[in-house]
Amino acid sequence: MDKILLFIPCYNCENEILKVLNSLCDYSKYFKEILVIDNGSKDNTLNNAIDWAKEHTKVPVSVMQNKENYNLGGSHKVAFNYAINNGFGYVIILHGDNQGDISDIKEILEKEKYKNYDCCLGARFMKESKLVNYSPVRIIGNIAFNILFSIFLKKKLYDLGAGLNIYSTEMLKSKYWEKFPDALTFNYLMTMALDFYKQKYMFFPLTWKEEGQVSNVKVTSQGFDLLSKLFKYVFNKKDFINSELRTKVFNEYASECKYSNINK
């Protein structure tokens, strides 16, 4: 069986992390390790995850906490390094805020479809995707960007970065992602990299729930940032993808294991 790491990035989601972990009970046979990475939450996320791991010893869970807040992209870097250093074949990302649904990858896991790709990417905007409570502004904005990226990257893209993805560790080993933004925009760069490095990819439909409201100001500023990144990439792909894209550069992405119910 493939050695699969399921990584859950968390920040201030003390209630949602419990729902996410509960949803994994029926899937634990697929995962060698479930790695919860807390990014310095101010609420009870860390302790809730640790208590859950203590109570559910049949589900292999480790809980780590980052030394500093590295944002979502930085948390991916912690998980990617962990997967590479510990011999995992695949890394799955599932957001800890319970917007996604693990059952969306049931068939991919069961039939081992992920083996045929460098990455399998969850998409919120396929015909079969289900969006719950998603604002029309965000739907239109996202679809417009998907079209724009599809035209410039000359491939059909159904999402530029959602919260349920599968990556082969082999592909991550060159660490091409090291200088990508630590921010939430990390995934957009992963999408550009998919084009630049000619990765073999597939999209699968997601069920995605939106609970909190995000201001349109944030959505608009993210849109402008994305547009500028797209044009810089198209103008000079190689230089852009290899450039320093972080606003603050960390020398290392350090994370400490706070608890594990796995005998390693």
Ligand SMILES: Nc1nc2c(ncn2[C@@H]2O[C@H](COP(=O)(O)OP(=O)(O)OP(=O)(O)O)[C@@H](O)[C@H]2O)c(=O)[nH]1
């Ligand atoms: N915002 C934020 N999220 C983080 C951080 N570290 C880990 N996360 C997790 O990253 C995931 C995505 O963060 P969100 O703020 O929900 O961003 P998003 O899902 O891209 O955007 P929304 O669609 O608005 O929810 C969540 O599971 C967070 O708990 C961090 O430093 N900031």
Ligand SMILES: [Mg+2]
């Ligand atoms: Mg979210």
